[in-house]
Amino acid sequence: MNSLQGQIALITGASSGIGAACARMFAQAGAKLILTARRQERLESLARSLMQDFNCQLYCLALDVRDRTSVEQSFANLPPEWNAIEILVNNAGLSRGLDKLHEGDILDWEEMIDTNVKGLLYVTRTLVPGMVQRQRGHIVNIGSIAGHQTYPGGNVYCATKAAVKALSEGLKQDLLGTPVRVSSVDPGLVETEFSEVRFHGDTERAKTVYQGLTPLTAQDVAEVVLFCVTRPAHVNISDVILVPTDQATTTLVHRIT
Numbered sequence: 721m722n723s724l725q726g727q728i729a730l731i732t733g734a735s736s737g738i739g740a741a742c743a744r745m746f747a748q749a750g751a752k753l754i755l756t757a758r759r760q761e762r763l764e765s766l767a768r769s770l771m772q773d774f775n776c777q778l779y780c781l782a783l784d785v786r787d788r789t790s791v792e793q794s795f796a797n798l799p800p801e802w803n804a805i806e807i808l809v810n811n812a813g814l815s816r817g818l819d820k821l822h823e824g825d826i827l828d829w830e831e832m833i834d835t836n837v838k839g840l841l842y843v844t845r846t847l848v849p850g851m852v853q854r855q856r857g858h859i860v861n862i863g864s865i866a867g868h869q870t871y872p873g874g875n876v877y878c879a880t881k882a883a884v885k886a887l888s889e890g891l892k893q894d895l896l897g898t899p900v901r902v903s904s905v906d907p908g909l910v911e912t913e914f915s916e917v918r919f920h921g922d923t924e925r926a927k928t929v930y931q932g933l934t935p936l937t938a939q940d941v942a943e944v945v946l947f948c949v950t951r952p953a954h955v956n957i958s959d960v961i962l963v964p965t966d967q968a969t970t971t972l973v974h975r976i977t
């Protein structure tokens with residue numbers, strides 16, 4: 721069933737993992753997609769594959785969400801037929817390092833805060849006024865279980881996701897009285913490029929994060945995002961925490977060794 725037929729959806733961080741899986745599910749559901757991330761060639765390759773599989777309309781936008789001017793200008797310069805964005809998935813994000821706070825790398829902290837918090841704010845501030853004006857819109861913020869519970873070495877990453885949780889709640893309160901909805905989708909362990917990025921390209925270390933358990937897939941998360949944005953107008957899925965069956969909390973995980 722094409723339940724997003726003709727709706728314009730913008731996904732940040734669509735070049736990989738959860739964002740790319742959302743793009744695929746949304747394309748299948750008939751959405752018109754604006755795909756954004758820094759790696760343009762990845763976006764274009766995804767766009768080609770989605771066009772071939774679903775014959776959907778796509779617009780690729782190379783964008784670093786940390787660059788406020790670029791965010792503002794890119795969205796201001798969208799072709800008119802792509803302007804009326806109805807669904808925004810604030811997914812672009814990353815973790816860097818797993819150091820103790822008092823030994824942490826300040827550049828890692830800045831990258832996480834600039835991307836996960838400030839980047840999400842820049843995109844939201846630029847796009848949500850149009851949704852309010854058109855009286856139509858849905859923002860899905862990809863938070864994390866790490867925004868609900870901290871874990872050793874998670875310090876700054878967890879703080880950024882706690883900030884995303886607070887921003888989702890705050891935005892929901894500020895949009896009350898408009899039809900614009902805000903959902904927070906907060907996953908536990910999902911096997912994507914996330915851990916590879918966290919460990920600065922150390923793929924062997926990244927693999928150990930998911931060893932001995934069955935993690936969520938990016939598609940598992942995308943299915944929940946699709947569910948959120950396909951509810952009737954009077955229903956808002958406010959917050960979803962989804963974890964692998966093998967994960968009880970951020971630190972309590974069942975592994976077969």
Ligand code: NDP
Pocket residue numbers: 732733734735736737738739756757758759760762783784785786811812813814815835839862863864865906907908909910911912913914915917938
């Ligand atoms: P991936 O590393 O696979 O994907 C991250 C995406 O974010 C990429 O498309 C990347 O694109 C994009 N991105 C990173 N920095 C920027 C930037 N400065 N500007 C624009 N895009 C950027 O990881 P996931 O799919 O797992 O992560 C997606 C979201 O899910 C993140 O917010 C993450 O915190 C969250 N999450 C992940 C979990 C997991 O276990 N994997 C669990 C809970 C939440 P590019 O590099 O091309 O710019």
Ligand code: 8X3
Pocket residue numbers: 863864865866874907908909910970
């Ligand atoms: C990603 C999940 O637990 O690795 O947000 O931080 S966790």
